[in-house]
Amino acid sequence: MTYCVGLLLDEGMVLLSDTRTNAGLDNIATYRKMFLFEEPGERVVAILTAGSLSVTQTTMARLREAVEDPDATPDNSIMMAPTMLKVAEIVGNTLSHVRQDIDARMEASKVSTSASMIVAGQRRGGAMRMFLVYPEGNFIEATEDTPYLQIGEHKYGKPILDRVVRPSTSLDDARKAVLLSMDSTLRSNLSVGMPLDFAVIEKDACRVTTRRRIEKGDPDFSRMSLAWSEALRDGFTKIQI
Template sequence: MTYGVAVRVDAGLVMLADTRTNAGMDNISRFQKLFTYEVPGERAIGILMSGNLSITQGVQSILSRAIEKCAGDPGVETILNCESMFRVAQLAGDAMASMQGKYRQTIEMQGAAADATIMVCGQRKGGKPRLYLLYSAGNFIEATADTPYFQIGEHKYGKPILDRVITPESSLEEAVKAVCVSMDSTMRSNLSVGMPLDLAIIERDACTFRARNRIEADDQRFAAISQSWAAALRNGFEDLPSFVD
C-alpha cells in the first residue's frame, strides 16, 4: 500500500511519500513513488503516485520519455516546457488515461485492481504554486484555500493532524512537521506503509527544490519528531479533565 501527502501553503509546497508496496503478507517491496523534475529558476515539479504499480510506472515512463525526446526535438511538449502547471496536470492525466485505456481491462480480467491516483504539484516562473489530484480516468481537481492538502493511499490515520494544523498561512517548516507527524501516525497504525520516505520541498517563487531528501529508518530528525509527538499526546491525554464523578 502507499501513503502520500502534499500540502500547498502560501509559502510553498511540501510532498512526502513512503516507499513500501504490499502485494500480500509475504510480498513486500520498496519502490519510489515521488518523482521530481526541475529547470532551476524556471520550474520545479513533484509527482506522487499511488495504486497499481504497473499503471503508475507507465505514467512516469511516458512523462520521462517525452522529456528525453525533447532533447533532440525541442518541439515536443513536456511537463518541463509546457505553458502552465494546469497543462502539466493535463499531460499527466493524458498519460494516465492512455495507460488505463491500454491495460485496465486486461488487468481486471486477472482479478487485480487497475485504479491509480496521482498528485502533481509545483510552480513555474511567473505562475503560482499549484497542487492537483488526478484520478484513474485522467480528470483532476485542484487544492484550494479551503482544502490546502491532498492525500493518497492510506489517508485516514494521518488526516486528523492535517485538519487541525494546516492552513494557507502555515509556514513551510510547520507544513513539513505536519506531514512528518501525519506519516508517523500512519506507519504506527498500518504495517503496509513504511520507511524509507521521500520528502520534497518547493519554496514559493524559487522555482527550484529547497530540499529533496530520502528519510531512512535511522533518521534522527524524524525520530525526534515522532518521539516528541508521542510525548505530547501522552501529556495532553493526562491533562484532560475527568468525564466521570
C-alpha cells in the same frame, strides 16, 4: 499501498511520500513514489504516485520519455507545457490511457489497475499550483480552503492536517505536520513503510530547495515520533470528562 501528501502554502510547497508497495511476512518491496523534474529558475514539477505499480511506473516512463524526446511539444511534455494546468492535463491523459491499456489486459485476472497522483509545481512567472489526478484522468486542485492533498492510505494522517494546516502555515511547521501525519499512518497501517522521500519547493524558486530521504531509524524522525507520542499521552491524561 502507500501514503503521499502535499501542502500548498503561501511560502511554498511541502511534499512527502513513503516507499512501500507490498507488505507481508515475506514480501516487502520498496519503490520510489516521488518524482521531481526541474529546470532551475524556470520550472519545477513534482509528481507523487499511489496505486497499481504497473500503472504508475508505465505512466512515469511515458512522461519521462516525452520530456526527453527531441520532438516534444507543449502538448505532450510536462517541461514545455505553458501552465501548471496543462501539466495536470498531460499527466491525467497519460494516466488514463495507461490505465485503460493495462486494464484491458488484466480484466480476466480481476487485478486492480487503479492509480492516482499528486502533481505540484510552478513555472517562472506563474503561480504555485497543486492537483490530485484521479485514475480516469480528471483532477481537482488544492485551494485556500483545502491547502493539502493526500493519496493512498490517507485517513490516519488526515486529522492533524485538518487541525493545524492553513495557507499561512510556515514551511517549518508544515514539515512537522507532514512528518507527524506520516508517523500516525506508519503506526496504524503496515502497508505504509520507510524510507520516506521529503521535498520542499519554496515560492518562486522554481526548483527543489530541499530534498531528503529519511531512512528507518533516522534519529530526528525517531525523536519527533517519541515526542509526539508523549505529548498525546500527556494531553490525554489532562482531559477531564
